[in-house]
Amino acid sequence: MSVLARSVGNAFRNKVRTAAVVAVLAVAIGLALAMLVANQAVTGKVAELNASVGTVLTVNPAGGQGFEGGGEPLTSAQAATAAAVPNVSSVVGTKALRLRNAAEIAAGAASGRTGQGGPGGQSATSVTTSLKAAVDAGTLGNRNQAASGTSGTGTTGSTTAAAPAFSLPITATGIGAEVDSTGKGLQLTQGTGLGNYTAASTGALLGTTLAEKNGLNVGSKFTIQDQTFTVKGLFDAGTAFGNNALYVTLPTAQTLAALPGELSTMIVTVNSMENVDAAKAALQAALGSGKADVTQGQRNLQTAVSSLDSVKNISFIAFVAALGTAGLIILLIMVMLVRERRREIGVLKAIGAPNRTIGLQFVLEALVLVALGSVVGAAVASFASGGIASALISSSSSTTATGQRGGTGGFPGGGFPGGQGGPLGGASQLLTSVTASASPGVIAAGIAAVFGVAIIGALVPALLTARIRPIEVLRGE
Amino acid sequence: MIEVKNLVRTFKSGDRNIKPVNDVSFELEQGTLASIVGKSGSGKSTLLSLLGALDKPTSGDVVVNGVSLASMPDGKLTKYRRRDIGFVFQQFALIPNLSAVDNVMLPMEFAGVRKAARAERARQLLEQVQLDPDKHVRRINRLSGGEQQRVAIARALANEPKLILADEPTGNLDEQTGEHIIELLSTLSRDHNTTILVVTHDRALANKTDRRFRLQQGRLTEEPARNRATAAVTG
Numbered sequence: 001m002s003v004l005a006r007s008v009g010n011a012f013r014n015k016v017r018t019a020a021v022v023a024v025l026a027v028a029i030g031l032a033l034a035m036l037v038a039n040q041a042v043t044g045k046v047a048e049l050n051a052s053v054g055t056v057l058t059v060n061p062a063g064g065q066g067f068e069g070g071g072e073p074l075t076s077a078q079a080a081t082a083a084a085v086p087n088v089s090s091v092v093g094t095k096a097l098r099l100r101n102a103a104e105i106a107a108g109a110a111s112g113r114t115g116q117g118g119p120g121g122q123s124a125t126s127v128t129t130s131l132k133a134a135v136d137a138g139t140l141g142n143r144n145q146a147a148s149g150t151s152g153t154g155t156t157g158s159t160t161a162a163a164p165a166f167s168l169p170i171t172a173t174g175i176g177a178e179v180d181s182t183g184k185g186l187q188l189t190q191g192t193g194l195g196n197y198t199a200a201s202t203g204a205l206l207g208t209t210l211a212e213k214n215g216l217n218v219g220s221k222f223t224i225q226d227q228t229f230t231v232k233g234l235f236d237a238g239t240a241f242g243n244n245a246l247y248v249t250l251p252t253a254q255t256l257a258a259l260p261g262e263l264s265t266m267i268v269t270v271n272s273m274e275n276v277d278a279a280k281a282a283l284q285a286a287l288g289s290g291k292a293d294v295t296q297g298q299r300n301l302q303t304a305v306s307s308l309d310s311v312k313n314i315s316f317i318a319f320v321a322a323l324g325t326a327g328l329i330i331l332l333i334m335v336m337l338v339r340e341r342r343r344e345i346g347v348l349k350a351i352g353a354p355n356r357t358i359g360l361q362f363v364l365e366a367l368v369l370v371a372l373g374s375v376v377g378a379a380v381a382s383f384a385s386g387g388i389a390s391a392l393i394s395s396s397s398s399t400t401a402t403g404q405r406g407g408t409g410g411f412p413g414g415g416f417p418g419g420q421g422g423p424l425g426g427a428s429q430l431l432t433s434v435t436a437s438a439s440p441g442v443i444a445a446g447i448a449a450v451f452g453v454a455i456i457g458a459l460v461p462a463l464l465t466a467r468i469r470p471i472e473v474l475r476g477e
Numbered sequence: 478m479i480e481v482k483n484l485v486r487t488f489k490s491g492d493r494n495i496k497p498v499n500d501v502s503f504e505l506e507q508g509t510l511a512s513i514v515g516k517s518g519s520g521k522s523t524l525l526s527l528l529g530a531l532d533k534p535t536s537g538d539v540v541v542n543g544v545s546l547a548s549m550p551d552g553k554l555t556k557y558r559r560r561d562i563g564f565v566f567q568q569f570a571l572i573p574n575l576s577a578v579d580n581v582m583l584p585m586e587f588a589g590v591r592k593a594a595r596a597e598r599a600r601q602l603l604e605q606v607q608l609d610p611d612k613h614v615r616r617i618n619r620l621s622g623g624e625q626q627r628v629a630i631a632r633a634l635a636n637e638p639k640l641i642l643a644d645e646p647t648g649n650l651d652e653q654t655g656e657h658i659i660e661l662l663s664t665l666s667r668d669h670n671t672t673i674l675v676v677t678h679d680r681a682l683a684n685k686t687d688r689r690f691r692l693q694q695g696r697l698t699e700e701p702a703r704n705r706a707t708a709a710v711t712g
């Protein structure tokens with residue numbers, strides 16, 4: 001018989017009461033764990049959203065966006081102005097080009113189809129390449145082509161009936177840093193980056209599907225405007241549209257377009273989420289409203305993030321409260337047990353038990369109860385946490401849904417149904433990620449916290465036993 | 478050797494003080510078997526609790542082998558109870574949800590005796606007090622009063638104390654078992670030089686002790702000494 005064995009025995013002395021205590025503890029512990037899981041999932045998601053898009057502003061020329069609209073182009077001087085705005089941590093200029101397969105242009109000219117550069121926009125001239133697009137035109141592409149064919153160039157001829165396969169342009173973007181056109185870091189799957197993005201180079205990064213379509217790999221060569229480029233790396237943008245693209249350095253793109261110092265877009269990163277609104281206004285003022293449009297492409301996500309932030313806070317408060325409740329239950333139960341076993345504690349002292357042995361015995365007894373409560377509670381939590389998280393998030397996302405717009409807007413081909421986020425954006429994705437992330441690690445951390453609180457809760461009554469005098473052994477005789 | 482010096486214990490009962498131990502002084506040589514008789518409520522249990530360091534006197538002192546209990550810090554008193562004292566409580570004071578063996582093993586556990594050794598010694602002690610072997614592992618609350626009393630005596634002997642304080646140790650025993658317990662205590666004092674102080678109503682037991690005290694309203698008096706051998710013959 002050891003202290004531990006006695007503690008376990010004592011924990012089961014009154015089986016009905018033990019069952020009741022374990023049940024109550026299980027509810028509190030289960031709730032605490034469920035809230036912790038929800039909190040962790042939401043915290044992770046919020047961090048992810050903040051890191052990726054929450055602090056990024058996009059600057060387009062006033063009146064223009066991508067290849068649409070008109071107005072004056074942005075310049076490198078404006079990039080310097082933007083960089084000087086308070087709370088702006090970085091400004092990345094981009095220069096977008098549309099690449100056309102040289103052979104197809106020749107074929108198109110032969111069949112009387114011209115003006116494939118699209119309507120108006122900033123790069124009316126097509127830049128030719130040896131690459132073939134990785135995306136087939138399909139119904140949407142052909143419909144767009146039909147529309148632009150009539151309004152854009154006014155050439156005669158039966159556009160829809162024109163048989164030669166029309167293929168989509170490839171988006172080439174000159175970038176001033178290793179980020180994609182929305183400001184997210186590029187996900188390179190092979191090869192390296194381009195090194196210095198602010199110097200001209202003949203390196204290029206290709207989307208995985210584009211490289212595959214053209215049978216290219218890291219080290220392969222291809223041409224743009226009859227100039228030879230080398231594939232330095234492959235990236236995966238995660239969408240078919242995003243992967244039908246390539247990146248070169250900013251000066252290279254400006255040279256190819258024969259428009260040095262001109263930018264299509266500036267991607268401005270603000271130092272923190274809280275400063276985004278102020279920085280946006282300051283940026284707009286600095287650049288002049290007639291010259292540039294400052295947009296927050298992921299506005300809807302910002303709204304989602306702020307509501308998720310409140311879910312995060314609520315779940316954390318609930319976690320702490322449930323944890324505190326578990327601690328309080330332990331405290332009260334143990335105080336009750338100490339009072340009830342006053343005489344028995346006197347017996348132990350009368351036969352020479354040291355205070356710490358008796359205290360330890362009670363702490364261990366409390367931990368036995370908590371261990372049982374945790375097992376049942378963890379089971380409860382693993383069933384309930386998904387439901388609780390969903391309930392919390394769906395109630396919060398329904399309130400934000402009204403403020404959300406479709407798509408992410410912005411960059412070249414903003415009109416494309418590119419699948420960059422549905423109407424519910426982050427929130428609906430979040431639901432799946434929340435249920436998926438009830439990891440054993442989080443549960444273990446939660447149970448560790450529960451045990452910590454239980455030890456604190458049990459310590460008070462355990463210390464009370466030190467005050468009980470051995471003469472209690474004679475009480476009630 | 479135990480010296481009791483002007484021991485007083487006062488309790489407040491309502492607005493008046495009662496003194497169940499009132500200026501008690503005596504000395505016992507090591508190995509003495511002594512008895513205390515007295516009416517119910519005369520202060521016998523209170524006196525034993527002071528000698529066993531379960532309680533602190535209002536005034537006076539108990540000196541054990543030259544060391545004063547009054548000067549000992551609580552930690553030392555705990556050690557004194559654990560190593561030097563074997564207490565047989567009037568109401569047994571056993572842990573009800575533990576078995577007889579586990580109860581007897583408890584003081585040895587606190588004294589740091591190894592598990593195998595304490596199990597073996599507990600079994601021997603329970604045999605000495607004549608508890609049926611099949612009842613050794615039975616829970617205390619499934620044992621009769623007499624059986625519990627014998628477990629309580631076995632527990633008091635566990636750490637081979639120098640002083641055994643026994644409060645009515647034969648009160649619940651039949652005559653034959655009572656005789657046996659008296660023999661056991663007698664042997665301990667004679668062969669193991671254990672000092673034993675027994676509170677009893679049992680004249681036969683009192684007559685077999687080396688020294689006999691009477692407690693009356695908190696005051697202790699000693700009755701004329703009787704030769705132990707003679708007592709055994711005439712008792």
Ligand SMILES: Nc1ncnc2c1ncn2[C@@H]1O[C@H](COP(=O)(O)OP(=O)(O)O)[C@@H](O)[C@H]1O
Nearest residue numbers: 488489490497516517518519520521522523524
């Ligand atoms: N803690 C206490 N508080 C008040 N009175 C007490 C307390 N303990 C004992 N007494 C009283 O002291 C007297 C002696 O009690 P006790 O020593 O148990 O007598 P005995 O064992 O001789 O029957 C009794 O009157 C009892 O009520």
Ligand SMILES: [Mg+2]
Nearest residue numbers: 521522567644
């Ligand atoms: Mg008594």
